[in-house]
Amino acid sequence: MSGPATSTGDGCVFCAIAAGEAEASVVHEDDEVIAFLDLHPVTPGHLLVVPKRHSVGLDDTDPDTGRRVWSVAHDLARALRRSSLRTDGVNLLLCDGAAAFQTVLHLHLHVVPRFEGDGGELMFPIGPAHDRALLERDAQAIREALAP
Template sequence: MTRAATATEQGCTFCAIAAHEAEASTVHEDETVVAFMDLHPVTPGHLLVVPRHHAVGLEDLDETTGGHVWAVAHDLARTLRRSTFRPEGINFFLCDGEVAFQTVFHLHLHVLPRYTGDGWSVENLPGTLDRDRRLLDSDAHEIKAAAARLTGD
């Protein structure tokens, strides 16, 4: 009889962490998610909130799990503000897909404590688009139509 491959053997670092097969500095865990210190933090206190069940991106995440990921991240942001880290702000950052800078293909929500002069900035990312109101209205219509197709309305 062949045994099932472990999360570590399957090659997903975050699955291995969730299964306690790889090291992590864990700050929260429950049946649905695990939250731990980012191994390569942008700032001190940088956390990742990861679903236990493997989900590459948002498309693979059910609504209940997604809501729980957000709720845990929200609680951890409040916790960070009350910790000795004393951040001046918090960013949540999620990369969904390689073109969106995702490098670990197991969904994870970054909780980034922010400090004046910490050197990390979304201003370093490519600029914004100027969109005419008619184009914005057309874009909104397309998104509403896609949502209706998904829900069958």
């Protein structure tokens, strides 16, 4: 989750890993995705699930590929719980855009095994509850954006 941002396409470290041109500790590979251990893990077993075809974020990722990324992450989370690695819980985290802390500009889903006292954090500020009218206004904006 740390390190300098990489550009899209040429020079993309995840594209290089998917092409077998860069080293990685791969735990899963199929025609659409590759999953490997994060070089800078939050905890032992921290995995990244990456589409083989380059896309920067959710907006330019094919929906079928996105479903495959999440399906593989689900399988890997279950495998972590069955493994000998300490896994009392699992975080699935996808950072989409710089404002959301995306540092490698190739879509990737983190699968992070968690346990009490592991030193990792994931904190979101919790604001005051919004009134129903404001929530409904925001819901309407999202519903409108979902329309074809």
